[in-house]
Amino acid sequence: MCAASTSGSGRPAPRFTDAALQALQDYDWPGNVRELENVIQRLIIMCETDPVDVSDLPTGMRLPTLHASRPDRSLAEVEAEHIRLVLARVHGNRTRAAAVLGIDRKTLREKLRRLEPPTGEPPC
Numbered sequence: 001m002c003a004a005s006t007s008g009s010g011r012p013a014p015r016f017t018d019a020a021l022q023a024l025q026d027y028d029w030p031g032n033v034r035e036l037e038n039v040i041q042r043l044i045i046m047c048e049t050d051p052v053d054v055s056d057l058p059t060g061m062r063l064p065t066l067h068a069s070r071p072d073r074s075l076a077e078v079e080a081e082h083i084r085l086v087l088a089r090v091h092g093n094r095t096r097a098a099a100v101l102g103i104d105r106k107t108l109r110e111k112l113r114r115l116e117p118p119t120g121e122p123p124c
Contacts, residue, residue: 014043015051019089023054027061054089055099062100080115083108 016024029035039058047056054062083101090096098108 014040014047017051017053019054020052020057022089023057023061053096055096059102079111083111083115 024039031038039061042058043052043056049056083097086097086100087094090100094108094112095105098105101108103111
């Protein structure tokens with residue numbers, strides 16, 4: 001599909017990082033093949049990095065669907081889980097995690113500081 005999308009543009013087919021491929025596979029694709037084609041075409045035109053990474057994908061595809069989301073969890077719990085998932089996806093790279101989350105590195109550092117127990121105390 002990527003090769004077909006680039007045939008008229010003269011550009012090479014995009015390559016994807018493992019994390020970007022996983023995000024594409026995890027996405028629900030409510031628009032089916034047309035939506036996938038549109039995303040690929042958009043990446044070919046707009047993306048300046050090679051390979052395509054999670055931060056290059058549309059926002060809705062960057063955010064993993066929270067499995068077994070329960071309405072009885074607080075926003076802080078959901079946010080903490082999401083931050084941990086993103087960090088795991090980018091192999092602990094805080095700069096990339098901040099980009100995926102759409103926040104500044106300093107903001108991510110402060111959020112992580114609140115998630116980690118003070119030194120010397122066991123986690124809850």
